[in-house]
Amino acid sequence: MSLAVVGGLIARVRGLERADLRVEDGRVEFAPPRAADRVIDASGCVVAPAFVDLHTHLRWPGGLGPDTPEDIAEAALVGGFTTVVAMANTDPAIDRPVRYEQAVARFRDLPITVIQGAAATMEREGSHPVDVEQLAAAGVRLISDDGDPVARADVLVELFARAARAGVMVAQHASIPELSQGQMNASVLAERLGYDGVPESAETAMVARDVELARGIGVHYHVQHLSARESLNVVRVAKRDGLWVTCEVTPHHLALEDTLLTGHDARYKVNPPLRSRATRMALLEALLNGTIDAVATDHAPHPEWRKDVPLELAAPGVLGLVEAFSATWSAVLEQLQRRGDLDAGALDDGRELPDPAQQALLRVIEALGPRPAAVLGLEHRLEPGVTCDLVVIDPRGRVRGGGVGVYRSATSPWLGRELYGRIRWVVRAGRLVVEDGQRVDA
Amino acid sequence: MNSLVSVDDLRAGELEWVVRRSWELAEGAQARPVLRGRRCALVFLEPSSRTVLSFSVAIEQLEGHWIRVDSATSSLSKQESLRDTVRVLEAQGFDCLIVRAPWVGTAAIMDRWFKGSVLNAGEGVGEHPSQAVQDASVLAYLRREEGRGLGVFDGLRVAIVGDLRHSRVARSVGRLWARLGAHIVGVAPPTWSLAPEAFGAQGVVDDLDEVIDEVDVVYMLRVQRERLSDRDTVVDQETFRRRFALTAQRLERLAPSVIVMHPGPITRGVEVDDAVVASPHMVDGVQYRFGVPTRVALLEYLCGEDT
Numbered sequence A: 001m002s003l004a005v006v007g008g009l010i011a012r013v014r015g016l017e018r019a020d021l022r023v024e025d026g027r028v029e030f031a032p033p034r035a036a037d038r039v040i041d042a043s044g045c046v047v048a049p050a051f052v053d054l055h056t057h058l059r060w061p062g063g064l065g066p067d068t069p070e071d072i073a074e075a076a077l078v079g080g081f082t083t084v085v086a087m088a089n090t091d092p093a094i095d096r097p098v099r100y101e102q103a104v105a106r107f108r109d110l111p112i113t114v115i116q117g118a119a120a121t122m123e124r125e126g127s128h129p130v131d132v133e134q135l136a137a138a139g140v141r142l143i144s145d146d147g148d149p150v151a152r153a154d155v156l157v158e159l160f161a162r163a164a165r166a167g168v169m170v171a172q173h174a175s176i177p178e179l180s181q182g183q184m185n186a187s188v189l190a191e192r193l194g195y196d197g198v199p200e201s202a203e204t205a206m207v208a209r210d211v212e213l214a215r216g217i218g219v220h221y222h223v224q225h226l227s228a229r230e231s232l233n234v235v236r237v238a239k240r241d242g243l244w245v246t247c248e249v250t251p252h253h254l255a256l257e258d259t260l261l262t263g264h265d266a267r268y269k270v271n272p273p274l275r276s277r278a279t280r281m282a283l284l285e286a287l288l289n290g291t292i293d294a295v296a297t298d299h300a301p302h303p304e305w306r307k308d309v310p311l312e313l314a315a316p317g318v319l320g321l322v323e324a325f326s327a328t329w330s331a332v333l334e335q336l337q338r339r340g341d342l343d344a345g346a347l348d349d350g351r352e353l354p355d356p357a358q359q360a361l362l363r364v365i366e367a368l369g370p371r372p373a374a375v376l377g378l379e380h381r382l383e384p385g386v387t388c389d390l391v392v393i394d395p396r397g398r399v400r401g402g403g404v405g406v407y408r409s410a411t412s413p414w415l416g417r418e419l420y421g422r423i424r425w426v427v428r429a430g431r432l433v434v435e436d437g438q439r440v441d442a
Numbered sequence B: 001m002n003s004l005v006s007v008d009d010l011r012a013g014e015l016e017w018v019v020r021r022s023w024e025l026a027e028g029a030q031a032r033p034v035l036r037g038r039r040c041a042l043v044f045l046e047p048s049s050r051t052v053l054s055f056s057v058a059i060e061q062l063e064g065h066w067i068r069v070d071s072a073t074s075s076l077s078k079q080e081s082l083r084d085t086v087r088v089l090e091a092q093g094f095d096c097l098i099v100r101a102p103w104v105g106t107a108a109i110m111d112r113w114f115k116g117s118v119l120n121a122g123e124g125v126g127e128h129p130s131q132a133v134q135d136a137s138v139l140a141y142l143r144r145e146e147g148r149g150l151g152v153f154d155g156l157r158v159a160i161v162g163d164l165r166h167s168r169v170a171r172s173v174g175r176l177w178a179r180l181g182a183h184i185v186g187v188a189p190p191t192w193s194l195a196p197e198a199f200g201a202q203g204v205v206d207d208l209d210e211v212i213d214e215v216d217v218v219y220m221l222r223v224q225r226e227r228l229s230d231r232d233t234v235v236d237q238e239t240f241r242r243r244f245a246l247t248a249q250r251l252e253r254l255a256p257s258v259i260v261m262h263p264g265p266i267t268r269g270v271e272v273d274d275a276v277v278a279s280p281h282m283v284d285g286v287q288y289r290f291g292v293p294t295r296v297a298l299l300e301y302l303c304g305e306d307t
């Protein structure tokens, strides 16, 4: 089938550019519409490469919640994602080729592309490295013990060396375990409420250690859900030194703050915890200046009984595939206003997006599509002649968060929040899969 | 119907009413039967026979019915959310929940879903508002001759002494009294210290002698023996006695007007000596006497229609 996308701004490497697109069997041409099967009017919208999530929990095998991988795939599409990386902290953990192959087979017919990660250590126990070479031969691109870090330095050094040789990325949920037993960000508020805190230094100290251990090995080291101000500096220095270090940040760390826990609502319990406003600002700036490679959701559904309980009994993790773009974009807009680079109401007057907002939008789009793809070693850009999934975004559109009708789990931190930025159309493999925000199967 | 989840929810006017009402009740006034025909659940997910006793007596004086729900009968550990627990209690016709739990936030979460009143009777290391209100009543009562009501807290110098970090009493008493104008100082070993803002204090010192000559009230916290040892991560008993206990020697230094309070149960020979308990400074007897009246007054306030 053929599709025409007319009247939109195209997110290209060099900037936003007005052009019409034709998509024929998935191949993108910059050309005026001929007789297309379907014409999409993208005026007022931005056309971008579809999103790639470096951090999703599909919860298979062993998931306890109401959301199946099929449900999560639906949420991904509605959120503009056509590719997700599935974490391996499943039950049992995906730590050996046979389990990896079972997962790949399980996800093969989903309406999204799943890149299954593998655990870094056997049963994620942190003591015995997985068989990196065998897993690489089976197709694994990244390993991580996500949910926990690889805390032992000797284990990590061995993993780095073997992963470097095998061309596998080592992704780390960096946080020193002894300092990470608390329920929320270490702060006066935590002390007031009576919670043990998790300091930002728990993360930064491990990131700094890992970077030093990686030096000279040539491994690709990726920091998952970076949440500490000083971790940004460590990553910056590592990049400047030419190390192969990348990092991701989540929409919730960009948009939400630790003060939300004042009401003891476990929907806001996440690991690493929500941080202070100052840290959130620093993360937003790092997204806008490019230090952060990717926005990744850490989408982690849980059954109600693991969330509607006191924080100490609750499971960490939030929902976020549907809101990833709008939550990030709304937080960025707020930051631009705070800086004085954008007038309040600038998005509501119906005119072109002001230049600072356009630049920022491009950064957000890059961090949700081309750059996470590059972290995975994939070329994912909207240029003439490429085969590329597309997302059409209305940056001025308003949405209400919560994924009502999409998520089965009812524990979204975005529930009831008014956000900017609607995902209107999504094209996967040349077919329309989301139409005006609704899932369709054309 | 109102709830009391945190001392931060209480306004000064409401507190004044509860305090004065508890005085009347302590002096023999009749409780108003605001709970007649109503059912209260004492949701006790952590054992505390004394608290159960004072609340159950209070509910009976108010002519209400009560039933105890404990960890064995609730199924929090069996894949039930707290929300389900609330649904069940509501369906069974309960109007009021008195919540004691080992986890911070339990009362707040139940209050989010429960239509009736929720009263936090102490949770985790978070809050213990009824204790803070009771002790405010006691202190104001002891100085009632001044005719200032809660005004006695204005400028009152209070030392809260002991394991601040693990104390819900310190957090609630400190914050409530600070809001009434008291100047709070914490006294604790560094490992048991707490950010001053967390309990309304202006600072924390690590030796009782630094402040003992300059305070009007010494509020001693209970020290759990298991937290005392000679391992280096906890506090050794000898250091604790030397720097933080209200000993017979320190008792001699107290000005006659100084009041010593303790939420009980007292660990004699650890945080306070027998001589202190026997001295006229110690008012724990008045604190016990106000246990029921304060809870009656609170329930009258929260559950009564015309207060």
Ligand SMILES: [Zn+2]
Pocket: A146, A147, A148, A173, A224, A225, A271, A272
């Ligand atoms: Zn993680």
